[in-house]
Amino acid sequence: MPESISHELLRLLAAMKAGGRRVAWLSDANRNLLRNPRAAMRPPAGPPDATMSRTGMTADSSATTAMPTARLAPVMPAAGFTPPPPAANTPPVPAPPAVPASVRFSPASQEPPAAPLAPLAPLDLAATDWTALEGLCAACKRCELCRTRHHVVFGQGQRNARLMFIGEGPGHDEDMQGLPFVGAAGQLLTKMIAAMGLDRLSEDPAQGVYIANIVKCRPPHNRNPEQREADACLPYLRRQIELVKPEAIVLLGAVPLQYLLGITGITKTRGQWLNYGDIPVMPTFHPALILRFSNSPQLERENKLKVWDDLQKVMALLKLPLPPPRKQ
Numbered sequence: 001m002p003e004s005i006s007h008e009l010l011r012l013l014a015a016m017k018a019g020g021r022r023v024a025w026l027s028d029a030n031r032n033l034l035r036n037p038r039a040a041m042r043p044p045a046g047p048p049d050a051t052m053s054r055t056g057m058t059a060d061s062s063a064t065t066a067m068p069t070a071r072l073a074p075v076m077p078a079a080g081f082t083p084p085p086p087a088a089n090t091p092p093v094p095a096p097p098a099v100p101a102s103v104r105f106s107p108a109s110q111e112p113p114a115a116p117l118a119p120l121a122p123l124d125l126a127a128t129d130w131t132a133l134e135g136l137c138a139a140c141k142r143c144e145l146c147r148t149r150h151h152v153v154f155g156q157g158q159r160n161a162r163l164m165f166i167g168e169g170p171g172h173d174e175d176m177q178g179l180p181f182v183g184a185a186g187q188l189l190t191k192m193i194a195a196m197g198l199d200r201l202s203e204d205p206a207q208g209v210y211i212a213n214i215v216k217c218r219p220p221h222n223r224n225p226e227q228r229e230a231d232a233c234l235p236y237l238r239r240q241i242e243l244v245k246p247e248a249i250v251l252l253g254a255v256p257l258q259y260l261l262g263i264t265g266i267t268k269t270r271g272q273w274l275n276y277g278d279i280p281v282m283p284t285f286h287p288a289l290i291l292r293f294s295n296s297p298q299l300e301r302e303n304k305l306k307v308w309d310d311l312q313k314v315m316a317l318l319k320l321p322l323p324p325p326r327k328q
């Protein structure tokens with residue numbers, strides 16, 4: 001019965017939709033049948049078309065309101081559907097080899113699978129100077145972040161500075177400009193550095209600072225860098241620290257604290273002197289944390305004061321002139 005055939009097709013589509021399928025591949029015959037039920041009533045002029053079209057149809061397409069009347073051709077599953085079990089006398093098809101996640105094809109993006117990256121190899125940078133190091137970073141493909149970056153954000157500042165700041169990794173603005181801390185959080189960091197009596201753009205080693213990050217490429221959607229990404233990138237940062245030889249390092253937030261020193265918990269650790277080798281390290285809040293509370297003046301002020309306390313400890317260590325004590 002034509003009506004029951006159309007209902008059968010609609011029922012199949014509805015069941016697939018209920019099962020989470022958004023797309024069903026229809027044979028040309030079924031597609032025509034749903035689009036044009038009158039034409040579909042005419043007997044076929046020749047043998048049925050066995051070629052499957054890749055034109056998909058969503059299960060909630062309005063086309064399903066048509067009343068098909070012709071013989072129902074099989075509804076073919078979309079790519080990714082669980083295939084039906086083989087017939088009893090058909091030799092079983094061997095399972096395809098497992099595909100690593102890094103090369104899996106994404107039907108959503110329709111992009112070809114990316115070639116897998118080489119396994120992480122040890123990186124001995126002991127002999128590299130600034131030029132060689134920057135060149136290696138520019139060409140780096142040690143982790144997945146190289147696939148989505150616009151620029152490698154190597155670092156910026158006075159390469160003989162007394163003080164080094166280390167953040168998490170580039171955000172959108174940094175990725176576009178190839179420079180660290182140039183977005184909103186960066187502008188606040190620039191003010192914090194100025195409040196210390198220093199200048200992030202100065203070429204004078206006594207005035208300038210050096211700024212770098214745990215990872216040199218932007219993690220997508222500004223997520224935190226993952227362990228593998230930090231492992232891949234840290235040799236570059238460690239070499240930068242060796243080359244700058246700062247008298248002190250400020251870690252901005254939980255991420256550099258975790259990946260550079262293996263310590264978790266910025267709230268309980270900030271303000272306490274730690275060490276990276278023989279270099280004193282001061283962990284403090286990331287400027288983005290201060291900005292996050294900008295709609296709560298009380299919290300914003302509290303966090304600012306904590307960071308300022310931490311920075312004054314650094315100023316004292318570096319014997320920079322301290323501002324007069326705050327009035328309570």
Ligand code: URA
Nearest residue numbers: 167168169170180181
């Ligand atoms: N946040 C960071 O941690 N680093 C940057 O470079 C910018 C924002």
